[in-house]
Amino acid sequence: MARMTPSEAMVETLVANGVTDCFGIMGSAFMDAMDIFTPAGIRLIPVVHEQGGGHMADGYSRVSGRHGVCIAQNGPGITNFVTAIAAAYWAHSPVVCITPETGTNTQWLGGFQEAQQLPFFETITKFQVTVTNNARMAEYTARCFDRAMLENGPTQLNIPRDLFYGDIDCEIPKPIRIERAAGGEESLKEAAELLANAEFPVMISGGGVVIGDAFNEAIAISEQLGLPVVNSYLHNDSFPASHPNWCGPLGYQGSKAAMKLIAKADVVLALGTRLGPFGTLPQHGLDYWPKNAKIIQIDCNPKMLGLVKKVDVAICGDAKAAAKSIMALMEGKPAKCLENRAAREAEVAAEKAAWEKELDEWIHERDDYSMEMIEQQSGEEGSYLHPRQVLRELEKAMPADVMVSTDIGNINSVSNSYLRFERPRSFFAAMAFGNCGYALPTMIGAKVAAPDRPGISYAGDGAWGMSMMEIMTCVREDIPVTAIVFHNRQWGAEKKNQVDFYNRRFVAGELENPSFADIARSMGAQGVVVDKLEDVGAALKAALNDQMENRKTTVIEIMCTRELGDPFRRDALSKPVRHLDKYKDFQ
Numbered sequence: 001m002a003r004m005t006p007s008e009a010m011v012e013t014l015v016a017n018g019v020t021d022c023f024g025i026m027g028s029a030f031m032d033a034m035d036i037f038t039p040a041g042i043r044l045i046p047v048v049h050e051q052g053g054g055h056m057a058d059g060y061s062r063v064s065g066r067h068g069v070c071i072a073q074n075g076p077g078i079t080n081f082v083t084a085i086a087a088a089y090w091a092h093s094p095v096v097c098i099t100p101e102t103g104t105n106t107q108w109l110g111g112f113q114e115a116q117q118l119p120f121f122e123t124i125t126k127f128q129v130t131v132t133n134n135a136r137m138a139e140y141t142a143r144c145f146d147r148a149m150l151e152n153g154p155t156q157l158n159i160p161r162d163l164f165y166g167d168i169d170c171e172i173p174k175p176i177r178i179e180r181a182a183g184g185e186e187s188l189k190e191a192a193e194l195l196a197n198a199e200f201p202v203m204i205s206g207g208g209v210v211i212g213d214a215f216n217e218a219i220a221i222s223e224q225l226g227l228p229v230v231n232s233y234l235h236n237d238s239f240p241a242s243h244p245n246w247c248g249p250l251g252y253q254g255s256k257a258a259m260k261l262i263a264k265a266d267v268v269l270a271l272g273t274r275l276g277p278f279g280t281l282p283q284h285g286l287d288y289w290p291k292n293a294k295i296i297q298i299d300c301n302p303k304m305l306g307l308v309k310k311v312d313v314a315i316c317g318d319a320k321a322a323a324k325s326i327m328a329l330m331e332g333k334p335a336k337c338l339e340n341r342a343a344r345e346a347e348v349a350a351e352k353a354a355w356e357k358e359l360d361e362w363i364h365e366r367d368d369y370s371m372e373m374i375e376q377q378s379g380e381e382g383s384y385l386h387p388r389q390v391l392r393e394l395e396k397a398m399p400a401d402v403m404v405s406t407d408i409g410n411i412n413s414v415s416n417s418y419l420r421f422e423r424p425r426s427f428f429a430a431m432a433f434g435n436c437g438y439a440l441p442t443m444i445g446a447k448v449a450a451p452d453r454p455g456i457s458y459a460g461d462g463a464w465g466m467s468m469m470e471i472m473t474c475v476r477e478d479i480p481v482t483a484i485v486f487h488n489r490q491w492g493a494e495k496k497n498q499v500d501f502y503n504r505r506f507v508a509g510e511l512e513n514p515s516f517a518d519i520a521r522s523m524g525a526q527g528v529v530v531d532k533l534e535d536v537g538a539a540l541k542a543a544l545n546d547q548m549e550n551r552k553t554t555v556i557e558i559m560c561t562r563e564l565g566d567p568f569r570r571d572a573l574s575k576p577v578r579h580l581d582k583y584k585d586f587q
Contacts, residue, residue, distance in 0.1 A: 006137040007033040013141040023053035027073025029100035029161040052441035054084020059445030071098040075113030090432040094148035103162035126153035134163040142173035182325035183317025192329035198267035206232035208272020214320035226341040230258035233279025237427040241420030251279035253416040257355040259288035272319030274304035370563030383531040397537035407439040409460035410492030437466030474553040475524035488560040520555035
């Protein structure tokens with residue numbers, strides 16, 4: 001036990017958990033602790049908006065596998081974290097959100113910047129605690145850090161501002177880290193037996209492969225059985241794209257090759273995935289989920305097993321340990337799929353080649369509305385590029401160690417067809433929460449954690465408006481990134497619904513914007529406008545060179561046509577019905 005103040009106890013617990021960076025905006029509510037961040041070796045990175053700080057903590061944790069930490073002033077500073085913490089929850093990111101609160105002597109009196117801060121985060125955190133006794137500051141702080149790692153999700157440490165002060169006797173707890181198990185012995189044996197008798201097994205490589213550091217094991221089990229591998233939705237970095245067994249992602253704007261191959265499966269090994277609903281819906285006109293296949297699902301959270309899809313073998317286990325165990329059980333076991341391995345590999349190669357050829361030839365969207373927009377814009381001043389061609393050129397120009405974050409929206413989501421990675425912790429999408437304004441701040445956080453890797457964010461012009469001010473953070477704090485803005489002057493994803501379901505009655509979907517390259521330059525970054533296809537790859541390579549060699553942040557504004565890809569959810573909308581006379585023309 002040592003004599004210290006609660007501020008010292010909190011900061012020393014952060015140090016014990018390896019915290020070197022924290023994202024947020026300074027505030028008087030935690031200034032006593034903030035005052036000793038620097039001698040503790042902790043950098044508080046000031047952001048423009050607290051939501052951006054929360055996303056930065058998310059990106060930091062997703063690329064590093066360690067805690068991301070965010071902190072801000074009580075009340076409005078804390079409510080600005082809510083969206084970011086919800087996104088981190090669905091990304092399974094171990095973010096610790098530190099929320100200083102109104103002092104205990106004025107709580108419930110409606111004082112300045114007062115709010116009940118735990119209810120805001122109740123359903124989007126794995127653990128919450130309020131410090132009620134300053135002698136327990138280190139204990140509660142340590143518990144938030146432990147639970148974030150143990151449960152793969154954000155936690156909230158709520159601290160009344162007066163409880164940073166005082167004198168306490170305290171011991172700083174050591175972080176708890178556990179060795180995760182492979183799962184039940186019998187269920188693992190059953191999985192091995194199913195795989196041994198399968199003639200066309202397919203593996204889904206999910207987010208748990210990345211989070212659980214099971215990347216090499218996923219490759220190994222695929223090679224052992226000749227398994228074609230599909231990525232679960234928005235986890236394109238869970239298997240190397242250059243591997244001959246890789247088939248691409250499932251879900252919205254995914255790979256037709258992946259979908260056609262999993263449709264033929266008689267056994268599916270779902271490794272480290274909750275089989276989320278948005279990642280298994282029909283796409284490209286393909287209802288691809290295999291109806292008669294035996295499903296083996298491996299997830300470390302028992303609540304996810306069989307939740308979305310019916311499963312035949314449910315294994316509550318760590319992806320890495322489970323893959324190792326199944327491989328050991330399969331060693332020396334005769335497997336039917338090895339008898340037809342050559343034929344299956346040929347089929348995989350053919351499907352992949354067909355899909356790549358289709359992508360090469362898929363220059364633009366072909367629906368009536370998109371064709372009209374392409375023709376209309378061909379007569380307008382300036383040049384406008386087809387988004388699919390742009391995405392293909394960006395893909396070709398990316399280095400092997402690249403990190404990419406994507407916002408939500410039409411072009412960003414079409415990019416799922418084109419984003420391929422060679423290593424884990426490389427792809428950071430907004431996941432199931434799907435909030436705009438995600439990509440840029442998340443990449444800033446990722447870049448802080450991995451400064452030696454090139455970082456790129458994708459955003460449409462609508463989503464970009466919610467986060468572009470964090471370019472000032474890049475410039476002020478010397479955190480260089482490259483931001484791609486697809487400028488098509490519309491809220492594309494929602495506008496597509498107005499085309500398909502509301503007879504082209506466009507309400508609030510048009511965006512007339514200034515030059516985002518000019519805005520970037522005004523914030524101290526580099527701004528580049530691209531309106532010729534041959535300049536796309538060159539612009540990206542130049543920006544990445546400036547990022548890595550000269551520590552420059554660049555915004556690349558790509559002028560795109562107003563064509564629109566498939567809607568997110570045809571199943572979620574229907575043609576409108578109007579009963580009142582005043583609305584009879586609106587159906």
